[in-house]
Amino acid sequence: MNWGNQRDILVFVEQKSGQPVNAGLEGLTSAHALAEVSGGRVLALLAGADNSAGIKRAASCGADVILSVQGASFQNGCGDAFFYALEQMAGKYHPGAVVAANTPLGQELTARFSARHGLGNVQDAVALRIQDGTPVWTVPAYGGTILTNVVPNAVPFAATVRSGAFQKAVTTAKKPFIVEEMVSVPDSALHTKVLESVREIAEEINLEDAKVIVAGGRGMGNKENFALVEELAKVLGGVVGATRPAIESGWVSRAHQVGQSGKTVAPALYIGCGISGAIQHVSSIMNSGYIVAVNKDEDAPIFDIANIGIVGDVMQILPVMIEEIKKRKAG
């Protein structure tokens, strides 16, 4: 891939309530991989009413340069204002790629940017590898029923990354340059107006940041049995995850769903109980540090990716695990 003189990678680090969203910071990880082949820098763009918290977090996630655009125009979440700032910064720094979180705002900005400049656009990437100097992105296709690899055919291009699919970049001692950019958004750039923002009242389950996840699948049998998954998660200080069938059976709320249509996770320890290992589930747990699977079928596909596989009935194995952990904690 010929990067020409467009070697920098520009990451739009989205913020919510003055804090960067995880996938925005995780975009810096894929940007690092791209910058290694392009030979350029990772530029983190923060646009907000007050970027102070965002600058600190982006600095600790390894940005080479932080472009801070501050102003009241970014207060109410109007996509037009952010797009204007992105356009200005891209016009000034000529990046080889623009990366954002795969949120509604990230999708809007990258899609508009690609459409306006006629660029390739990778949406909802769950992985990135570099092959012979070319970035190969893995993205879901056909409503998430398959994963496929796509390659941008020219520089520059734009991409969004799925929350949790890329770990946050490792902190380096290197301090980034912080550049205060003056961007004043003209009224003519604002085509829409945000009249009101409402916060959805939903159960807050932080699967993305959990260190331990105990997930249950259809093999748990019923809601009463599923309580064993909850108990194991509790004794380990972890969070409960679930497959789609377990959610559709009403054993646990949708906020717990792990998988292509749920959350992508990267805990240090993932324990899957009565889960077969369908691609729509396991593609979202591949960044886990250690995977333990309990399944009565020794040929279950989840054993192909598990570090430890326990062949047996969840109703016998889980109570033993819970008792043993309780004993060790007490002793």
Ligand SMILES: Cc1cc2nc3c(=O)[nH]c(=O)nc-3n(C[C@H](O)[C@H](O)[C@H](O)COP(=O)(O)OP(=O)(O)OC[C@H]3O[C@@H](n4cnc5c(N)ncnc54)[C@H](O)[C@@H]3O)c2cc1C
């Ligand atoms: C577009 C699309 C999006 C999807 N998104 C998601 C998603 O986000 N998340 C998701 O999870 N799925 C998703 N799915 C569904 C996915 O394809 C699988 O159907 C699902 O992951 C299977 O869930 P499961 O492993 O719980 O059930 P099953 O595949 O039925 O597996 C149950 C397993 O439990 C084992 N078992 C049964 N009884 C016991 C026992 N007593 N002890 C031990 N083991 C036992 C069985 O051997 C079996 O392996 C999606 C599908 C599509 C088409």
